[in-house]
Amino acid sequence: MTRLRTWLTSSDLAGIAVLALVIVVVLPLSLDIFRLNLVGKYLSYAFVAVGLVMLWGYGGILSLGQGVFFGLGGYAMAMFLKLEASDPESTKIQSTPGIPDFMDWNQLTELPFWWEPFRHLPVSLIAVLLVPTILAFIVGFAMFKRRVGGVYFAIITQAVALVLTVLIIGRQGYTGGVNGITDLKTMLGWDIRTDSAKYILYFVTCALLIGAIFLCRWIQRTKLGTLLLAMRDKEDRVRFSGYDVANFKVFAFCLAAMLCGVGGALFALQVGFMSASFVGIVPSIEMVIFAAVGGRMSLVGAVYGTLLVNFGKTFFSESFPQLWLFLMAALFIGVVMAFPNGLAGLYNDYVKPRLGRKRDLPSEPPEPKPLPATTPSHAPAAGWNPSVPRPRTDPKGVGPAVA
Amino acid sequence: MPDPPLPVHEGVSMTAAEITNIVMMQGFAGLSLFSVLLLMGLGLAIIFGQMGVINMAHGEFMTIGAYTIFLCSSLTQTYAPSFMPYYFFVAIVTAFILAFAFGWLAEWALIRHLYRRPLDTLLATWGLSLGMQQAFRSTFGAKEVSPTLPEWLLGSWMPHEGLDIPINGLFVMGLTLLVTGGVFLMLYRSRWGLRVRATVANRTMANAIGINTRKTDRMTFAIGCGIAGVAGAAFTTIGSTGPTSGSLYIVDAFLVVTFGGAASLLGTVASAFGIAQTQSVSEFFMTGSMARVLTLLLIISILMIRPQGLFAAKVRR
Numbered sequence: 001m002t003r004l005r006t007w008l009t010s011s012d013l014a015g016i017a018v019l020a021l022v023i024v025v026v027l028p029l030s031l032d033i034f035r036l037n038l039v040g041k042y043l044s045y046a047f048v049a050v051g052l053v054m055l056w057g058y059g060g061i062l063s064l065g066q067g068v069f070f071g072l073g074g075y076a077m078a079m080f081l082k083l084e085a086s087d088p089e090s091t092k093i094q095s096t097p098g099i100p101d102f103m104d105w106n107q108l109t110e111l112p113f114w115w116e117p118f119r120h121l122p123v124s125l126i127a128v129l130l131v132p133t134i135l136a137f138i139v140g141f142a143m144f145k146r147r148v149g150g151v152y153f154a155i156i157t158q159a160v161a162l163v164l165t166v167l168i169i170g171r172q173g174y175t176g177g178v179n180g181i182t183d184l185k186t187m188l189g190w191d192i193r194t195d196s197a198k199y200i201l202y203f204v205t206c207a208l209l210i211g212a213i214f215l216c217r218w219i220q221r222t223k224l225g226t227l228l229l230a231m232r233d234k235e236d237r238v239r240f241s242g243y244d245v246a247n248f249k250v251f252a253f254c255l256a257a258m259l260c261g262v263g264g265a266l267f268a269l270q271v272g273f274m275s276a277s278f279v280g281i282v283p284s285i286e287m288v289i290f291a292a293v294g295g296r297m298s299l300v301g302a303v304y305g306t307l308l309v310n311f312g313k314t315f316f317s318e319s320f321p322q323l324w325l326f327l328m329a330a331l332f333i334g335v336v337m338a339f340p341n342g343l344a345g346l347y348n349d350y351v352k353p354r355l356g357r358k359r360d361l362p363s364e365p366p367e368p369k370p371l372p373a374t375t376p377s378h379a380p381a382a383g384w385n386p387s388v389p390r391p392r393t394d395p396k397g398v399g400p401a402v403a
Numbered sequence: 404m405p406d407p408p409l410p411v412h413e414g415v416s417m418t419a420a421e422i423t424n425i426v427m428m429q430g431f432a433g434l435s436l437f438s439v440l441l442l443m444g445l446g447l448a449i450i451f452g453q454m455g456v457i458n459m460a461h462g463e464f465m466t467i468g469a470y471t472i473f474l475c476s477s478l479t480q481t482y483a484p485s486f487m488p489y490y491f492f493v494a495i496v497t498a499f500i501l502a503f504a505f506g507w508l509a510e511w512a513l514i515r516h517l518y519r520r521p522l523d524t525l526l527a528t529w530g531l532s533l534g535m536q537q538a539f540r541s542t543f544g545a546k547e548v549s550p551t552l553p554e555w556l557l558g559s560w561m562p563h564e565g566l567d568i569p570i571n572g573l574f575v576m577g578l579t580l581l582v583t584g585g586v587f588l589m590l591y592r593s594r595w596g597l598r599v600r601a602t603v604a605n606r607t608m609a610n611a612i613g614i615n616t617r618k619t620d621r622m623t624f625a626i627g628c629g630i631a632g633v634a635g636a637a638f639t640t641i642g643s644t645g646p647t648s649g650s651l652y653i654v655d656a657f658l659v660v661t662f663g664g665a666a667s668l669l670g671t672v673a674s675a676f677g678i679a680q681t682q683s684v685s686e687f688f689m690t691g692s693m694a695r696v697l698t699l700l701l702i703i704s705i706l707m708i709r710p711q712g713l714f715a716a717k718v719r720r
Binding site: 062064139142143146147148150151152154155156158159160162163166167169170281282285288289292322325326328329330331332333335336337340 | 455457513516517520521522523524525526527529530531533534536537540541650654657658661690692693695696699700702703706707708710
């Protein structure tokens with residue numbers, strides 16, 4: 001417990017506890033299973049948002065291809081579930097029994113070799129974690145070692161998202177094409193479509209999400225987190241201090257990708273299908289807005305942001321479909337222009353000072369208040385304000401530094 | 404993008420003339436794609452290449468141009484049918500002016516506050532593009548529309564037997580040539596171009612010698628958007644226009660500019676040519692979508708090896 005104290009302040013713990021209370025107790029008690037399943041779907045997006053807080057808020061690297069990793073995790077899971085759903089017994093009306101239905105429709109007569117490993121659950125689960133991470137490592141290593149960053153990184157990750165979408169849609173026989181991998185039924189004989197299974201999957205998602213938040217919080221509190229933050233603000237100084245900046249960036253990118261993969265797998269399990277529409281550029285950028293609305297520096301805020309944007313999306317596209325895109329547009333522009341720190345920033349600026357005055361006085365004297373200027377890592381969301389112009393080192397503010 | 408049927412010629416003996424025709428038409432298809440890509444990239448080469456602004460709404464400025472043509476064509480058809488053969492030229496100029504005006508407005512309302520935060524510009528302009536898409540949908544409906552083209556733009560040109568070259572492709576090519584020449588002249592031979600280049604090279608110094616950099620920024624952004632409008636206008640001769648048409652072009656446009664080397668106009672031309680030829684040559688051997696994957700993967704790998712693009716600008720960083 002004492003070790004825990006060193007990296008988790010009481011306000012962190014309170015924030016995570018409130019979030020846990022909301023998603024584990026309040027929402028399941030107040031929503032029916034259909035709505036709760038929707039929340040579970042949103043929470044699987046929250047993994048991406050949490051990853052983006054680490055990558056974008058802390059690392060200062062904006063990736064517009066997070067949907068790729070979400071998709072890879074989701075497809076890895078969906079491929080396993082699909083193979084289990086298409087055993088020879090239940091697919092005997094096909095011309096080739098025992099292969100997924102979309103392969104049969106596309107005149108494939110045997111399972112492609114790269115589908116074979118996904119017959120086994122452990123292999124599939126490892127693939128959920130490792131395939132996105134390895135791809136992120138390759139892309140990240142190639143780019144960060146050459147000091148490509150900022151805007152160029154965003155454009156190239158976007159191109160990667162486009163490639164994967166075109167590939168999935170173009171190779172219909174191997175991937176299910178536009179429709180994706182549908183009709184997922186059981187996992188090791190356990191029917192994932194029943195209400196009880198949906199409840200269990202929801203709570204598993206909650207547990208994993210809170211675990212992910214703890215992990216990221218721990219990383220933020222270590223020297224690594226401080227370095228990420230330092231790198232974001234003054235990359236050259238970190239480099240001149242003798243650190244290999246690229247390695248830390250690759251690490252942040254891989255971490256975010258792995259979280260996306262987990263989210264994707266949970267998505268496939270809860271929703272029962274996976275398709276290319278969660279891979280492309282549009283969903284990838286939408287995922288960035290989840291993190292931006294919640295506050296790009298706040299892990300807990302990212303979850304609230306995801307929930308809020310998605311509730312809004314569901315509500316408006318059910319009731320006022322015309323308005324939704326305008327609202328989304330206003331959200332993008334408003335978050336950037338008026339609230340660069342999102343919900344967490346609003347909370348820290350307006351709610352927290354009042355709460356603090358009432359509660360802080362009698363108890364909690366031992367924690368020294370660090371000066372925000374010297375230790376920005378201990379003051380997330382308030383320590384850095386992007387609207388304050390910082391001196392620039394390169395004339396254009398963008399572009400790869402030519403070494 | 405529908406996959407065209409694979410040209411299979413196995414077991415069919417071909418004469419030399421037929422082979423020449425195939426090569427010519429394939430070459431023309433490549434050139435046609437080249438002019439489309441270049442036209443998409445030119446506006447962005449000014450906005451992103453020169454100013455460093457990530458305008459994700461660039462595709463929507465193209466759509467403005469396309470819808471302008473549609474409006475002009477319906478208006479002409481209703482009120483002045485005899486003017487039909489000539490309206491297209493007036494419409495292109497209108498497309499430029501409208502896109503220019505909207506670009507001016509967008510710069511004033513949004514972009515100028517974000518010059519120091521490129522990544523945030525990206526998000527804000529993405530929001531702008533979503534809003535514009537919905538505005539198009541509310542105004543023109545979700546269905547794709549296409550203008551009534553003048554007679555002379557339809558059909559094809561047959562220099563000799565077995566070889567036919569579509570006129571609209573030639574028209575787009577000519578327009579591309581014109582716009583590219585115009586942009587080169589403006590950037591390197593006009594006072595405005597001088598001011599833009601001075602501002603890009605050293606903003607503080609440009610300010611100090613009396614260049615109004617804010618005004619230059621706004622003008623530059625608006626001209627880039629205007630060129631996007633012309634591009635959109637040209638695309639109406641090839642395909643139909645829907646509310647989300649613009650978003651189809653945006654990644655390609657960015658890749659053309661980035662691959663060429665952001666600050667180099669010549670690089671944009673070269674990269675559009677390279678990408679178009681790779682795409683159309685590989686389409687000869689595989690399906691369209693696989694050719695696209697291959698081309699994109701090639702671009703990504705080359706950008707990983709050479710992040711500054713084909714033609715790096717000689718800027719001291």
